[in-house]
Amino acid sequence: MAQNENRFSWKLKDVLMVAILGVLFSFLYLGTVYLGMAITTALTPLGWGQAGYEPFYGILFMAASLTVFIIQKPGTGIVAEVIAAILEVLMGNWFGPGVILTGLIQGAAVELVFLATRYRRFDMQTMILSAVSVGVLSFLYHFWESQFYLYPLHISLVMLVVRTISSVIFTGVIATLIGRGLAKTGILKSYPLGQQLAGAESLEVDG
Numbered sequence: 001m002a003q004n005e006n007r008f009s010w011k012l013k014d015v016l017m018v019a020i021l022g023v024l025f026s027f028l029y030l031g032t033v034y035l036g037m038a039i040t041t042a043l044t045p046l047g048w049g050q051a052g053y054e055p056f057y058g059i060l061f062m063a064a065s066l067t068v069f070i071i072q073k074p075g076t077g078i079v080a081e082v083i084a085a086i087l088e089v090l091m092g093n094w095f096g097p098g099v100i101l102t103g104l105i106q107g108a109a110v111e112l113v114f115l116a117t118r119y120r121r122f123d124m125q126t127m128i129l130s131a132v133s134v135g136v137l138s139f140l141y142h143f144w145e146s147q148f149y150l151y152p153l154h155i156s157l158v159m160l161v162v163r164t165i166s167s168v169i170f171t172g173v174i175a176t177l178i179g180r181g182l183a184k185t186g187i188l189k190s191y192p193l194g195q196q197l198a199g200a201e202s203l204e205v206d207g
Contacts, residue, residue, distance in 0.1 A: 007073075008073055008074055008119070009073075010073065010076075013190055013191070014071050014073060014076060017067065017070060017071055017076075017191065018067055018071070018076050018079050018080045018083070019083065021063055021066060021067045021070075021080050021084075022063055022067075022079070022080040022081070022082075022083025022084045022087070023083065023084075023087060024063075025062060025063035025066075025080070025084040026063075026083070026084040026085075026086075026087035026088050026091065027091075028059060028062075029059070029060055029063075029084055029085075029088050029093075030088050030091050030092070030093060032056045032059045032060060033053075033088070033093055033094075033095070035056060036052050036053035036056050037052070037053075038052075039052040039053070039055070039056075040052025040053065048155065050148075050151055050155060050159065051155065051158060051159050051162060054158075054159050054162040054163045054166065055162055055166050056166060057135070057138070057163045057166050057167060058131065058135070058163075058165075058166035058167040058168070058169055058170030058171045058172075058174075059166075059170050060106065061081075061106050061109075061110055061131070061134045061135075061138070061167060061170070061171040062170055062171055062174070062175050063077075063080045063081050063083075063084045063107075064077035064078065064080055064081040064106060064107040064110035064111065064134070065077065065110050065127065065130060065131065065134075065171045065172070065175040066080075066175045066178060066179055067079075067080035067081075068080075068110065068111055068114055069122055069127060069175060069176065069179045069193060070179055070182075070183075070188060070191050070192075070193045070194075071191055071192065071193075072114075072119055072122055072191075072192040072193065073119065074111065074114075074115065074119060075111070077107050077110050077111045077114075078104065078107030078108055078110075078111060079107070080107070081103045081104070081106050081107030081110070082100060082103045082104050082107060084103060085099045085100045085102065085103025085104075086100055086103075098145075102138075102141070102145075105137070105138065105141050106134055106138050109133050109134035109137040109138055110130050110131075110133070110134045110171070111130075112130070112133050112134075112137075113126060113129045113130040113133050114126065114130060122192070122193065122196070124172070124173070124176050127171075127172045127173075127175060127176045128168055128172035128173065129172075130171070130172065131167040131168045131170075131171035131172030131173075131175075132164060132167065132168060132172075134167055134171060135163050135164035135166070135167030135168070135171070136160070136164060138163070139159070139160050139163050139164075143156070179193055180193075180197065182194075183196075183197040183198075184197065
């Protein structure tokens with residue numbers, strides 16, 4: 001029991017990593033918002049303006065996904081996502097403070113799959129399942145909060161599919177590759193992801 005509590009307890013290095021990733025992704029998130037607005041403006045005359053943000057939504061979940069992948073402890077993804085959202089608002093995200101609640105929901109949706117594994121599985125498959133989870137659950141939240149139900153059904157369905165695909169690509173696959181790439185450099189050697197990669201490479205050498 002004590003060993004399990006120690007595994008889930010936060011250390012200073014965990015706090016620093018969460019803060020760093022939250023700050024870094026806040027800039028990426030704000031840039032993504034501007035990019036989405038540009039696409040929305042271009043698609044509006046065609047009647048598809050509502051879908052302008054969907055291809056990039058997977059980027060907006062990456063702070064949570066990458067953080068929990070590296071640290072592998074409950075709550076780390078949620079906190080990183082909320083930090084990124086708060087900084088977004090302070091830097092001028094025109095969607096306002098509601099973005100913070102959205103960040104909380106997105107972070108929780110990312111961690112849901114890891115919670116189901118009791119934070120014991122951190123592989124590509126689990127990352128992709130987590131990506132699908134946050135893609136679908138975030139869409140359901142926006143379906144109510146942003147009144148997507150007022151859109152024609154075919155537009156809503158396309159938005160859901162595009163968001164889920166974007167989430168799988170960015171939140172699932174790319175976040176996993178970034179995490180593994182960072183681990184291979186050795187800068188994550190004090191974190192579970194870096195230790196797992198080092199252990200796997202040691203087994204390959206021994207084999």
